Amino acid sequence: MEKSGLTGSRFLLVTILNVVITVFELLGGILSGSLSLLSDAFHNLGDALSVVLSYIAHRIGGRQQTRSNTFGYRRAEILAALLNAGILIVISVVLAIEAVRRLMHPEPVKGDIMLVVAVVSFLANLLSTVLLNHGAKHNLNIRATYLHLLSDALASVGVIIGAVLITVWQIYWVDPVITILVAGYISYESWPIIKQTFDILMEASPALDYEGISQDLTALPEVEGVHHLHAWQIDENNVVVSVHVNMDDLPLSQVEPIYRQIEAILCRKYGVNHVTIQAECHRGENESLFYQQNDWRHD
Structure with missing residues (x-):
């Protein structure tokens, strides 16, 4: 209260x-x-x-x-x-x-x-x-x-x-x-x-700058691509984002700092409250930023 x-x-x-x-x-x-x-x-x-x-x-x-x-x-x-x-x-x-x-x-x-x-x-x-x-x-x-x-x-x-x-x-x-x-x-x-x-x-996408998000994440040296981004609101104050990112085949200890950078960008710049990140090497690298109906067949 x-x-x-x-x-x-x-x-x-x-x-x-x-x-x-x-x-x-x-x-x-x-x-x-x-x-x-x-x-x-x-x-x-x-x-x-x-x-x-x-x-x-x-x-x-x-x-x-x-x-x-x-x-x-x-x-x-x-x-x-x-x-x-x-x-x-x-x-x-x-x-x-x-x-x-x-x-x-x-x-x-x-x-x-x-x-x-x-x-x-x-x-x-x-x-x-x-x-x-x-x-x-x-x-x-x-x-x-x-x-x-x-x-x-x-x-x-x-x-x-x-x-x-x-x-x-x-x-x-x-x-x-x-x-x-x-x-x-x-x-x-x-x-x-x-x-x-x-x-x-109806889990409509909140008003975020999605192209800006894509550009900011791919500007990180270790991130080669971004795809399958989902954003929705739990209520009017809490935004949740899940995103797949393409990176080199790195050890988990080197991936975690990159995760923290991505979370910092999404939370501080775009007001996201909770982030889920999935790292991939080549899987989905040619797919669009937003999920397409048939994309799951390639996962």
């Missing part, structure tokens, strides 16, 4: 805040007839569940490697981030559909009740985002939860503006319009998280 600057007490406090906000907004939405308040209440309910899921995944992700999980459990946080972001988009679609229905058939809203509830909700959501702000900078899972809370705070601002317009000028259609705008914003912020988690789970 220390690496992200978060503690269980912070997660607990954020969860309690979101449960209280949810109940408060549900009552306020029912009494005022405001769709944007009701939508924010369901969003906050999702936030409370998100925080709990995020905390559980964060604890699981901190476990050490085992024989059955030699890379550890960090992917638990990636799965939680994907689930959290996916729930946000589903909620946004449902809210947008209901908002369109309200636009076609406007309903009266009690702006004074709506305003009081929205202000209290905004302050509570703002406190929640402050509590998770530091961890969101270093952890994709916590970032997804942080975006849940930040979007709620922004949604509350929209609801406050709408409540003022409804109270002063009785512009009831502004309530569903705000709901649509908030739903669009939530989807916009959630999509990059979904894309990044999919890339990690």
